[in-house]
Amino acid sequence: MGARPVILVEEARREHCHKCDVRQKSVCRAIDDAGLAKLSAAAVIVDVKKGETFMMEGDPAIDFFNVTHGTVKLFKLMHDGRQQVVGFAGAGYLLGLAVSKAYASSAIAIEPVRMCRFSRTKLRTLMDDFPRLEALLLEIACDELAAAQEQMLLLGRKSAQERLASFLVSWGAITNPCAHGDRVALPMTRGEIADYLGLTIETVSRTFSKFKAEKRIQTLSNDEVILLDRAWLENLAEGAMASPSLA
Amino acid sequence: MGARPVILVEEARREHCHKCDVRQKSVCRAIDDAGLAKLSAAAVIVDVKKGETFMMEGDPAIDFFNVTHGTVKLFKLMHDGRQQVVGFAGAGYLLGLAVSKAYASSAIAIEPVRMCRFSRTKLRTLMDDFPRLEALLLEIACDELAAAQEQMLLLGRKSAQERLASFLVSWGAITNPCAHGDRVALPMTRGEIADYLGLTIETVSRTFSKFKAEKRIQTLSNDEVILLDRAWLENLAEGAMASPSLA
DNA sequence: CGGCGCGTTGAAATCACTCAAGGCACGTGG
DNA sequence: CCACGTGCCTTGAGTGATTTCAACGCGCCG
Numbered sequence: 350m351g352a353r354p355v356i357l358v359e360e361a362r363r364e365h366c367h368k369c370d371v372r373q374k375s376v377c378r379a380i381d382d383a384g385l386a387k388l389s390a391a392a393v394i395v396d397v398k399k400g401e402t403f404m405m406e407g408d409p410a411i412d413f414f415n416v417t418h419g420t421v422k423l424f425k426l427m428h429d430g431r432q433q434v435v436g437f438a439g440a441g442y443l444l445g446l447a448v449s450k451a452y453a454s455s456a457i458a459i460e461p462v463r464m465c466r467f468s469r470t471k472l473r474t475l476m477d478d479f480p481r482l483e484a485l486l487l488e489i490a491c492d493e494l495a496a497a498q499e500q501m502l503l504l505g506r507k508s509a510q511e512r513l514a515s516f517l518v519s520w521g522a523i524t525n526p527c528a529h530g531d532r533v534a535l536p537m538t539r540g541e542i543a544d545y546l547g548l549t550i551e552t553v554s555r556t557f558s559k560f561k562a563e564k565r566i567q568t569l570s571n572d573e574v575i576l577l578d579r580a581w582l583e584n585l586a587e588g589a590m591a592s593p594s595l596a
Numbered sequence: 597m598g599a600r601p602v603i604l605v606e607e608a609r610r611e612h613c614h615k616c617d618v619r620q621k622s623v624c625r626a627i628d629d630a631g632l633a634k635l636s637a638a639a640v641i642v643d644v645k646k647g648e649t650f651m652m653e654g655d656p657a658i659d660f661f662n663v664t665h666g667t668v669k670l671f672k673l674m675h676d677g678r679q680q681v682v683g684f685a686g687a688g689y690l691l692g693l694a695v696s697k698a699y700a701s702s703a704i705a706i707e708p709v710r711m712c713r714f715s716r717t718k719l720r721t722l723m724d725d726f727p728r729l730e731a732l733l734l735e736i737a738c739d740e741l742a743a744a745q746e747q748m749l750l751l752g753r754k755s756a757q758e759r760l761a762s763f764l765v766s767w768g769a770i771t772n773p774c775a776h777g778d779r780v781a782l783p784m785t786r787g788e789i790a791d792y793l794g795l796t797i798e799t800v801s802r803t804f805s806k807f808k809a810e811k812r813i814q815t816l817s818n819d820e821v822i823l824l825d826r827a828w829l830e831n832l833a834e835g836a837m838a839s840p841s842l843a
Numbered sequence: 844c845g846g847c848g849c850g851t852t853g854a855a856a857t858c859a860c861t862c863a864a865g866g867c868a869c870g871t872g873g
Numbered sequence: 874c875c876a877c878g879t880g881c882c883t884t885g886a887g888t889g890a891t892t893t894c895a896a897c898g899c900g901c902c903g
Binding site: 425427428429431432433435446447448449453454480483484486487488490491492493494495497498499500501502504505506544545546547587588589591 | 672674675676678679680682693694695696700701727730731733734735737738739740741742744745746747748749751752753754791793794834835836838
């Protein structure tokens with residue numbers, strides 16, 4: 350519940366958006382080349398160190414953040430310390446949407462993170478200048494809502510194995526958007542995966558071990574796995590093997 | 597998985613939006629009195645009988661629906677029949693937001709329901725005519741996202757008792773927006789509550805019985821309860837009584 | 844009257860949790 | 874270079890909250 354240690358790397362300069370390599374993956378794609386100067390002027394580049402919390406649930410929602418490097422964990426806490434991770438945000442992800450007046454969740458960097466920060470008012474100005482931006486924000490919010498509903502299904506109705514399989518497949522798809530790279534990086538800890546899937550760390554670990562023993566995955570290290578049998582994992586994730594399972 | 601038996605009651609007429617008693621609670625409040633004729637022209641009033649499914653997960657998202665009377669259940673299904681209810685929608689609620697191209701969830705009327713139907717294209721036209729509408733849609737989507745994250749916390753980390761307490765309090769707040777009416781109508785069955793809370797019907801029933809025995813609630817019938825001890829329920833919902841509980 | 848949908852309650856089973864011990868990798872300091 | 878501490882992960886054993894299985898009650902309706 351401390352301060353928000355956002356470190357300013359450089360004041361916004363014209364042109365930094367031109368070289369941005371995640372623009373086409375992010376909200377910023379709503380703004381054409383001609384508008385990049387305005388975009389650059391509105392965005393402030395910010396670095397956050399691993400382990401730093403830069404957004405607190407309940408705080409007034411002043412800023413939006415667009416992740417350009419690294420991974421962020423979005424989470425909610427209960428009074429007694431129980432934690433629910435509501436999402437992991439990698440490059441191209443926009444933070445701060447779940448908002449009425451206050452942030453709906455907290456955010457912490459689980460790797461060194463670089464982001465573009467937009468104040469609410471500057472974002473409003475940008476939306477007035479570029480109507481496509483507002484439309485794209487709506488589209489993004491709707492997609493997130495759909496993802497949230499998928500996660501509700503996972504949390505409410507799936508078994509531990511189905512949850513981990515779902516996570517590996519969908520996180521793999523997010524981080525390897527094109528091409529079926531079966532190597533998946535896991536910057537988060539087992540405990541964070543557990544808090545995302547509504548399980549305990551021990552159950553997550555045991556399920557990893559089970560998948561390994563069954564040759565469904567291979568672990569290169571604690572934070573990198575290879576999906577050896579993606580089709581099997583996808584079927585499991587969808588609940589296709591509920592009763593007549595193949596051990 | 598059948599057809600979509602939407603029954604058309606009357607063709608859209610000018611003026612029907614003028615008399616609408618849920619306008620101020622719904623998206624339609626973005627449109628001022630001067631624009632009501634256009635709104636009326638875009639909306640088609642539709643009645644759906646109890647038990648009819650009028651939106652299917654995965655179907656192309658052609659229409660949006662604004663509920664004016666009755667209650668709708670939004671849900672997702674797994675191949676083996678497991679169901680997760682992702683929300684209940686009463687008067688004023690907009691359906692169809694969780695959308696990229698296809699609906700993210702199915703919708704069924706659990707009471708006789710009346711709605712205004714907007715085609716995607718007509719909604720687009722309305723948004724162009726009334727920019728406030730697009731802004732309000734974004735706001736609504738963000739609020740829903742925040743609610744979805746709250747539900748993730750419930751599903752991932754709360755006990756059965758905490759889940760039911762959360763549900764009673766929040767559903768009560770939705771249906772009795774102003775004033776602390778402690779009488780809460782429950783148009784959904786125990787099974788539907790269970791599928792919303794990620795529990796079984798038996799656990800829901802047992803937890804109702806426990807709350808009754810402890811005089812936290814009183815049941816007038818299966819579909820109407822009185823919250824006798826709202827403060828206690830709210831505390832429980834937040835997890836404030838995790839260890840040092842008062843039986 | 845009988846059937847059906849819905850809800851309640853009891854008893855037994857189970858999946859995931861809790862508690863506990865130990866391993867491994869990494870960094871720090873002697 | 875090695876001892877040590879720490880954080881993270883793994884594994885085992887026992888427990889427990891919730892589920893599963895089963896029976897029953899109740900109201901409604903044909």
